[in-house]
Amino acid sequence: MPSPEPRPTIHIPGTTSHTIGPHTGHRSHEGTLRYLKAGMGAPVVLLHTVRTQAEHFRSLIPLISDQYTVYALDLPGMGYSEIVPGASYDEPAMRAGVKRLLTELDLHDVTLVGESMGAVLALSTAADLPERVRRVVAMNTYDFPGGIARSSLLARVVVTGVLTPGVGPVIAGVEPKPALRRILQGGLGDKAALRADYVDELLQVGSRPGYPTVARAVYQSLPSLIAARSRYPEIKAPVHLVYGEKDWSRPSDRKANKELLPAADFTQVPGAGHFIALERPDILADLLNALA
Numbered sequence: 001m002p003s004p005e006p007r008p009t010i011h012i013p014g015t016t017s018h019t020i021g022p023h024t025g026h027r028s029h030e031g032t033l034r035y036l037k038a039g040m041g042a043p044v045v046l047l048h049t050v051r052t053q054a055e056h057f058r059s060l061i062p063l064i065s066d067q068y069t070v071y072a073l074d075l076p077g078m079g080y081s082e083i084v085p086g087a088s089y090d091e092p093a094m095r096a097g098v099k100r101l102l103t104e105l106d107l108h109d110v111t112l113v114g115e116s117m118g119a120v121l122a123l124s125t126a127a128d129l130p131e132r133v134r135r136v137v138a139m140n141t142y143d144f145p146g147g148i149a150r151s152s153l154l155a156r157v158v159v160t161g162v163l164t165p166g167v168g169p170v171i172a173g174v175e176p177k178p179a180l181r182r183i184l185q186g187g188l189g190d191k192a193a194l195r196a197d198y199v200d201e202l203l204q205v206g207s208r209p210g211y212p213t214v215a216r217a218v219y220q221s222l223p224s225l226i227a228a229r230s231r232y233p234e235i236k237a238p239v240h241l242v243y244g245e246k247d248w249s250r251p252s253d254r255k256a257n258k259e260l261l262p263a264a265d266f267t268q269v270p271g272a273g274h275f276i277a278l279e280r281p282d283i284l285a286d287l288l289n290a291l292a
Contacts, residue, residue, distance in 0.1 A: 006204045008080060010055045010197060014038045014065055015072075017080075020104050031082030033097055036072040039065025041292065042134070044111040046072040047098060047118030049275065050142065050218055053079025055201060056115070060277050063285035067292035068111070073101050075118070077214040079205060089217040091120065091224035098125045102132050109134045111291065113284075115277050116142040117218075120225045127234040135291065136235065139242040139284070140249065140274050141257060143229050147222050150248040151186030151274070159219055175206050187274035189246045194278065232260040239264040240287070244272030244280075 008017070015038040022030035036054045038061050048056040054072035061070050074081040076097040077089060087093065098121050102110060110133050114122030119138035126133040149159045181199050185191045205211065241264050243254055258266060267287070272280050 005080075006208060008055065008201065009204060010058060010201050012036065012038070012055065012058045012061050015061060015070075020100060029084045029087035029093075030096075030100070031076060031084040031087065033076065033082070033100060034074045034080040035101060036061070036070070038062075038070045039068055041066075041068045042109050042111065043107045044068040044070055044113055044288065045098070045101065045107070045122075046070065047112070047114035047121050048072070048075065048078070049116035049118060050148065051078075051215060052202065053205060055079070055198065056275075057277050057281075058198070059281040060284055063281060064288050064292075067289050071101065071105070071107070073098065075121070077211075078218075083208060083210040083214055085210065089214060090221045091124065091228045094221075095121050095124050095128065095228075098122075099129060102129060108132050111135050111137065111288065113137045113139070113288065115139040116274060117225060120228050123235060123239070124228045124231045126237050126239075127231040130236045133237045135238045135240070137240045137242060137284075137288065137291075139276050140244055140247045141241070142222075143225050143257070144249055144253040145222075145226065147248065148183070148187070148274075151183065155183045155186055175203065177203060180206075184275070187248070188279055189244065189271040189273045190279045193275070198278075229257070229260060232257070235261070240267065240291075241265070242267045242269065242276065242284070242287070244269050244274060244276050246271065246273040248274055 015036045018035055018037055020033045046057045054074050057072050064070060075094050077083045112122035112126055112133055119141040120143050122136050123138050126136045148155050184194050188194060239261050245268055269276055269280055269283055
């Protein structure tokens with residue numbers, strides 16, 4: 001018998017776990033989506049980074065759930081959302097998953113909050129669903145060449161290996177705990193912000209059958225995330241761009257997005273890296289609560 005699917009090991013107080021099934025009779029590669037829900041108030045949807053899941057926002061959710069109804073989505077194939085053989089994990093396919101959450105739950109007046117890949121999806125979803133999106137908070141948009149490979153030599157070697165034809169699937173299926181921890185710490189100004197139980201949770205998710213294929217496909221999707229920048233000028237909702245001072249993006253990358261979104265507010269978080277939700281959830285909470 002196949003091993004049972006693993007279950008989450010991290011519980012966020014006040015949250016409940018829910019799923020959205022694919023449309024009945026739908027013949028695409030839709031799968032069941034899992035999301036966490038907490039709080040009460042206007043809806044805020046949280047979209048996580050590459051190689052993480054809804055629990056990426058474990059420290060932020062309790063800080064905003066008095067002001068918002070929080071929905072933290074596991075993007076398609078990631079976290080505990082269903083892995084569908086043959087599914088695409090490029091930007092349009094992942095955006096379709098975000099749109100399913102908003103439309104299936106009939107959410108309106110939504111604040112879309114995304115980090116990294118999730119920031120790109122928040123922006124492109126806002127372009128597609130202007131009637132549902134109230135505003136966007138986009139943190140450290142992952143829409144520039146190189147991405148995580150700029151983090152460290154180890155990250156560059158691992159990502160290059162994962163993308164290499166032939167051996168890539170094998171490398172994607174081997175994820176030693178010390179390597180994952182070091183790669184994630186490369187996205188932090190404060191290395192201590194990466195909690196041990198979170199690394200264990202990510203490793204457990206990485207053991208799901210089919211997950212190495214998803215992980216490789218997500219890294220292969222970076223060109224589609226860069227291409228999604230063409231959608232930014234279509235966004236009608238107010239946008240707030242947030243960057244960690246030590247994010248992998250370069251000043252030229254940030255300037256390019258400010259030029260595409262000239263009306264956007266802009267915040268730089270001193271000392272923070274790519275994973276602001278892990279190391280400075282207080283700053284994000286203050287920002288969001290002020291907007292509620």
